[in-house]
Amino acid sequence: MSLAIEIKSWTGRPEGPVPKDACHLARRVAKGVMRENEVVRPNRLRRIGRIAVGWIATAMALRLLALVLPGVHVDGWVAALAAAAAIGILNWLIWPLFIRFLLPVTVLSLGLAALVINGAVIWLAAKLVGGVEVASLLDGIFLALAMAAANTLLVALLAMDDDDVYLHHARLAARRFGSTKSDVPGVVFLEIDGLAHDVLRRALRNGEAPTMSDWLDRGSHRMIEWETDWSSQTGACQAGLLHGSNVNIPAFRWWDRARQTVVVTNHPKDAYHIEREHSDKRGLLAFDGASRCNIVSGDAPHSLLTMSTVLGQGRGESIGREYFVYFASPHNFTRTLVLAVGHIFQELWYASQQRRADVRPRIDRSWPYPLVRAYATAVQREIQVQVVIGDILAGRPAIYTTFLGYDEVAHHSGIERRDTLVVLAGIDRQLERIAMAAKEAPRPYRLVVLSDHGQSQGATFKQRIGVSLNDLVHELTGIPASQTPKHQSEALWALFGVLTEASAGGSAVAKALRFATRRHRVDEAVVLGRERREMMQGHRVESRTEPPPEVVVMGSGCLGLVYFPRHPARLSLEQIESLYPRLLPGLRKQPGVGFMLVRSERHGAVVIGPHGTRYLDSNLVEGVDPLAPFGPNAARHVKRGDSFEHVADIMINGSFDPDTEEVPAMEELVGSHGGLGGTQARPFVLFPAEWAAPEKPIVGAEEMHAWMRRWLADSGHADFAKTEDPAKPPSGSPSRFPVAQARARDRRSTGSTSPG
Numbered sequence: 032m033s034l035a036i037e038i039k040s041w042t043g044r045p046e047g048p049v050p051k052d053a054c055h056l057a058r059r060v061a062k063g064v065m066r067e068n069e070v071v072r073p074n075r076l077r078r079i080g081r082i083a084v085g086w087i088a089t090a091m092a093l094r095l096l097a098l099v100l101p102g103v104h105v106d107g108w109v110a111a112l113a114a115a116a117a118i119g120i121l122n123w124l125i126w127p128l129f130i131r132f133l134l135p136v137t138v139l140s141l142g143l144a145a146l147v148i149n150g151a152v153i154w155l156a157a158k159l160v161g162g163v164e165v166a167s168l169l170d171g172i173f174l175a176l177a178m179a180a181a182n183t184l185l186v187a188l189l190a191m192d193d194d195d196v197y198l199h200h201a202r203l204a205a206r207r208f209g210s211t212k213s214d215v216p217g218v219v220f221l222e223i224d225g226l227a228h229d230v231l232r233r234a235l236r237n238g239e240a241p242t243m244s245d246w247l248d249r250g251s252h253r254m255i256e257w258e259t260d261w262s263s264q265t266g267a268c269q270a271g272l273l274h275g276s277n278v279n280i281p282a283f284r285w286w287d288r289a290r291q292t293v294v295v296t297n298h299p300k301d302a303y304h305i306e307r308e309h310s311d312k313r314g315l316l317a318f319d320g321a322s323r324c325n326i327v328s329g330d331a332p333h334s335l336l337t338m339s340t341v342l343g344q345g346r347g348e349s350i351g352r353e354y355f356v357y358f359a360s361p362h363n364f365t366r367t368l369v370l371a372v373g374h375i376f377q378e379l380w381y382a383s384q385q386r387r388a389d390v391r392p393r394i395d396r397s398w399p400y401p402l403v404r405a406y407a408t409a410v411q412r413e414i415q416v417q418v419v420i421g422d423i424l425a426g427r428p429a430i431y432t433t434f435l436g437y438d439e440v441a442h443h444s445g446i447e448r449r450d451t452l453v454v455l456a457g458i459d460r461q462l463e464r465i466a467m468a469a470k471e472a473p474r475p476y477r478l479v480v481l482s483d484h485g486q487s488q489g490a491t492f493k494q495r496i497g498v499s500l501n502d503l504v505h506e507l508t509g510i511p512a513s514q515t516p517k518h519q520s521e522a523l524w525a526l527f528g529v530l531t532e533a534s535a536g537g538s539a540v541a542k543a544l545r546f547a548t549r550r551h552r553v554d555e556a557v558v559l560g561r562e563r564r565e566m567m568q569g570h571r572v573e574s575r576t577e578p579p580p581e582v583v584v585m586g587s588g589c590l591g592l593v594y595f596p597r598h599p600a601r602l603s604l605e606q607i608e609s610l611y612p613r614l615l616p617g618l619r620k621q622p623g624v625g626f627m628l629v630r631s632e633r634h635g636a637v638v639i640g641p642h643g644t645r646y647l648d649s650n651l652v653e654g655v656d657p658l659a660p661f662g663p664n665a666a667r668h669v670k671r672g673d674s675f676e677h678v679a680d681i682m683i684n685g686s687f688d689p690d691t692e693e694v695p696a697m698e699e700l701v702g703s704h705g706g707l708g709g710t711q712a713r714p715f716v717l718f719p720a721e722w723a724a725p726e727k728p729i730v731g732a733e734e735m736h737a738w739m740r741r742w743l744a745d746s747g748h749a750d751f752a753k754t755e756d757p758a759k760p761p762s763g764s765p766s767r768f769p770v771a772q773a774r775a776r777d778r779r780s781t782g783s784t785s786p787g
Contacts, residue, residue: 082119088181089115093163096177102166103174110162117156125152126361137354142364149175149365179365183373211319211426212473215747219423219465220315220431220479220739222325223458224265224521225438225702227485227710228256230446239452242463243480243717252478254717257729259484261668263712264587264705265326265433265521266296266305268483271732272739273316273329273431276309279675282587283705286594287677288601291579294677297524299531300554302326302338315739316429318750321422323432324415324525333427335418336411341528342555343535356421357414367413371405378404381450392490394699396443404443407522408436408454411529416461420468423476428748434458438486439522441702446486446710451702477746479739481716483732486702487589487709489693492623492685500591500683500697501584507617510581530557586697588705589685602680604631615639618683623695625708626657628669628682636673638666641686647673660687661707664730668707684708718742 090111097105105111129137129148137144150171157165165171223231231254234240235247246252259268264283271277284295294301306327314330316322322331327339334340335353357363378401385393415432422430436454444451462480469476493499498506505512534544534557548557551564558564579596586592595602607614607629618624619639626640635648640657647670658665661684672678685695687708694711696703704711716735718724722742729735744752 085182086112086115086119088184089118089178092174092177092181095181096174100170100173102164102170104164106162110160114156114160114163117160118153121152121156122361129361137358142358142367145358145361145364146172146175146368149361152361153178175362175365176368179362179369182362183366183369210424210473211428213426213428214474215428216475216477217423217426217428217430217472218477218479218743218746218748219419219469220429220481221462221465222431222433223437223455223480223482224433224435225441225484225486225704226455226482226715227446227487228254228482228713228715229710230485231482231715233447234452234455237452239456240459241456242459242466246717250720252480252717253720253724254715255724255729256713256715257735258662258664258731259712259714260731261672261707262587262590262705263484263707264296265438265483266302268714268732269326269433270305270309272483272736273322273325273327274306274309274311274314275733275736275740277732278309279677280305281672281675281678281682282585282590282592284585284587285592285677285679286583286585286596288594288596288599291596293583293585297326297338297521298554299338299341299528299556303340303342306339313750315736315743316431318428318748320429320431321419321427323418323422323430324411324435325431325433326521329431331431333422336415336525336528336532338524338528341532341535343532353418354414356417363413363417367410370409370413374405374409375401377450377453381444381448385444385448390445390448392445392488392494392701394443394491394701400443403523403526404439406526407439408457411522411525412436412458412461416464419465423465423468423472426473428474429743433483434461435522435525441486442700444701446488446702477719477722479716479718479742481718481735482714484704484714485710485712486704487687487692487694487711488702489685489688489691489695491699491701492586492591492621492695492697493699495623495695496621500586503617503621504582504584504593504614507614508582508611509613513580513582527557527559530559531555585679588698588700588703588711589694589696589708590706591681591683591685591697592679593681593683594679598680601630601678604629604637605633607680615681618681623686625661625684625686625694627684628673628678629680630673636670638669660689662712665707 090108093103093105093111093114094108097103105114125148133144133148147168150168150173152171153174154165154168154171157163157171165174231240231243235244238244243252243254247254260271260277262268262277262280262282266283267277267280270280280296283297284293286292287294294304296302296305309327310330312330314328316329316331319333320329320331321333322328322335322337322340324336326337328334328337331337333353378396382396382401384390385396412434415434419430419432436458437451440451440454441448462478466478469478496503502512530544530548534541534548551557551559553564581595581597583594583596584591585594598606602610604615615627615629618627619641624641626638629637629639631637631646634646636646638645638647638657640655643652643654643657645652645656645658645666647666650666658669669682672682683697684706685697685708687694692709694703694706694708716729723745725738729738740751
C-alpha cells in the first residue's frame with residue numbers, strides 16, 4: 032500500500048521537518064542525506080514497516096466503514112486484516128496490467144478510472160475473503176477513499192514519509208521508457224511563484240524553509256536577489272526567463288489593437304501565441320528539456336500542464352507517458368483527493384480565523400476559491416513533483432517547473448500570513464524530496480530554486496477609495512460602465528489547463544471528452560462557469576457582434592491599464608485631455624495612484640504623479656519626481672514599457688508607501704504583483720555555490736535568462752555554448768550580462784539506456 036505524501040498541518044504547524052533539532056538530524060541520518068553525494072536506499076525494515084502501516088490502515092478503514100455504510104459488512108479484525116492483505120495482493124497483480132493497457136484512459140478521465148479500478152479491486156477482494164461483504168462498486172470506491180484517509184492519518188501520527196515510494200514509481204517509469212546516462216550535470220529549475228527575496232529570507236530565519244536553509248548552511252548553495260522588469264508577473268517573467276524575450280508583454284492581460292481582442296497570458300490560445308512570437312526554437316529547455324506546470328515551455332520537447340502547449344500544438348509524445356509516474360501507484364489519485372479535502376478544510380479554517388480577528392487587509396475567500404486553492408496546494412503539487420522525479424530518473428538535461436501554491440494563497444491571504452507560510456513550508460518539503468531523487472539519477476544534477484517575481488501587500492484600490500478603477504474611469508470619462516476582465520487566478524486556469532490537455536489529441540477518449548465539454552469552451556480551451564465564458568467571449572473578436580467597447584480597463588496586480596479600443600492607435604496625452612478632460616486630473620488625485628504613463632505628441636513619454644511630472648525623453652522633472660519612490664531603475668523600466676506595441680493608452684501604477692512597502696492592487700487581492708513598488712519586483716535565485724555569480728545586480732528577466740544559459744553552458748551543456756552570446760536580449764532590454772565563452776562539445780555522454 033502506498034503511503035501519504037506529507038505530514039498534514041491542520042493546526043498551523045509548518046509541514047515538513049524543523050531545522051537543526053534532534054528529530055530533523057536523526058531523520059536526515061536515517062535517510063542518508065547528511066552527505067551531499069551519499070546514496071542510501073530505503074532499508075528492508077523500513078519497507079516492511081511501511082507495508083505493515085498500509086495493511087493496518089486498510090483494515091481500520093474496513094472496520095470503520097462497516098459501521099456507517101449499509102453495503103459493507105466485516106466480521107471482526109481477523110476478516111478485516113485478511114481482506115486488507117487480499118487488496119494489497121490484488122493491486123500488486125492487477126495494477127501493472129492496468130497501467131500498461133489503460134494508462135491513457137486513466138489520464139483522459141482525470142484519474143476517475145483509477146478510482147473505479149481501486150473500488151473494483153476492493154469489491155473483488157471481498158468476494159475472495161470470507162467474513163467481508165462489499166455490496167457494490169460504489170461501496171468499494173468509498174472504501175478506497177477511506178483507506179487513503181486512514182493511511183494519511185496513520186502516517187502523520189507515526190511521523191513517517193514516503194520518499195522511497197516516490198522513487199520506486201519513478202524507477203518503474205525509467206525502466207519502461209528508458210533513461211539517458213551522462214557525466215554532464217543536469218539542471219532542475221524549481222520556481223516558487225511569487226516568493227520575494229525578503230519574504231524568503233525571513234522564512235529561512237524563522238524555520239519555515241528548512242531544506243533551503245540546510246543547503247545554505249552547508250555551503251552548497253548561495254542566494255541572491257534580482258530585479259524584475261516593470262511587468263512583474265508570470266507571463267512576462269517566464270517569457271523572459273525561458274525564452275530570453277518578453278518584449279511587448281505589458282501586463283498579465285492587455286488589449287491587442289491589431290487583433291481587437293483581450294489577451295490573457297495564462298489562457299491556452301494566448302499563451303501559445305505568446306510563445307510562438309517570442310521563441311527562437313532555442314529556449315532554455317529546447318534540447319531534450321522538460322517543462323512542467325508553466326505558462327510557456329521554453330521550447331521543451333517534453334511538456335505537461337504548460338499553458339502554451341495544453342491545446343496539443345507541438346506535443347512531442349503521448350500524454351500518458353508524462354503522467355506515468357503519478358498513476359504508477361494504485362493509490363495516488365485517492366490519496367491526492369484526500370489531501371485536497373484536507374487543504375480545503377485548512378482554507379476554511381484560516382479564512383474564518385481572519386474574519387474572527389478582523390485581520391486587515393483581507394478579501395472575500397468564499398466558494399469556489401477553496402477548491403482552486405486545494406488544486407494549487409495539493410493536486411497539482413503532487414502531480415508535478417512525481418513527474419519531475421520521473422524526469423530526473425530519466426536523465427533529462429534541463430527541467431523547469433513552477434509551484435503555484437504560495438502565489439495563490441498569498442494573493443488571497445497575504446504574503447506572510449500564517450497559512451501562506453504553511454504552504455511555503457510544504458513546497459520546501461518537496462524540494463527535499465526532489466533532492467533525494469537526484470541522488471539516484473543516471474547523471475549528476477544541480478538544483479536551482481528561484482522565483483519569477485515577488486508580491487507586495489496592501490489594501491486594494493477599491494478598499495482605499497471606495498470605488499474600483501473600472502468604475503472610476505467610466506465615471507470620469509462619462510462612458511457607461513461595462514463589464515471588465517476580472518482577476519482569474521493562475522491556479523484556476525491551471526485546472527482548466529488539465530481539462531484542456533486531457534481532451535487534446537486524436538484518441539477516442541479525448542474526442543469523447545471534447546464532445547462532453549463542447550459547450551464549456553472558449554478559444555478551444557475548457558472554461559467552467561457561464562459568467563466567465565460570457566465575459567471572455569464579449570472581449571474576443573471572434574465572438575463579438577458589436578463594435579469593441581469605447582474604453583477597456585484592466586487590472587494586472589497593482590498595474591492598471593486603460594485602452595480606448597475604437598481608436599486604431601494609442602491616444603496621445605493631448606488627445607486624452609481633449610476627449611476626456613476630467614480623466615487624468617481625476618486619476619492623478621486618487622490616493623491609490625502612484626504614477627501614470629502617457630505619451631505626448633510634443634514631449635514623448637510622460638510620467639504623471641500626484642505632485643509632479645517627469646519627461647522621460649529629456650529626463651526633466653517638474654515638481655516632485657513621481658518615480659523617485661520606485662527605485663533607481665524605475666525610469667528605464669517605464670521607458671522600455673512605453674516602447675511596447677501593446678502598451679495601454681494610460682498605464683497606471685499603484686501608489687507605494689516606502690515605510691510599509693504596501694501597494695494597492697487594482698484587483699481584489701491582498702498580495703499582488705505586476706508593477707513597481709516593494710517586494711513584488713525583488714525575486715530571488717538560489718543556485719550552486721560553485722557556479723559563477725554576477726558582479727552587478729541582475730536587472731530584468733531577459734538578463735536572468737542569460738545567466739541561466741551561462742550556467743548550463745558552464746556545466747557542459749554544449750548546445751548553450753555555441754556562441755559567445757547565446758541569449759542576446761532584444762533591443763530595449765534594461766541591461767545585459769556577458770555569457771559563457773564557446774566551449775567544445777562535451778563527449779562524456781554514454782547515450783541512452785532505453786531498452787531495445
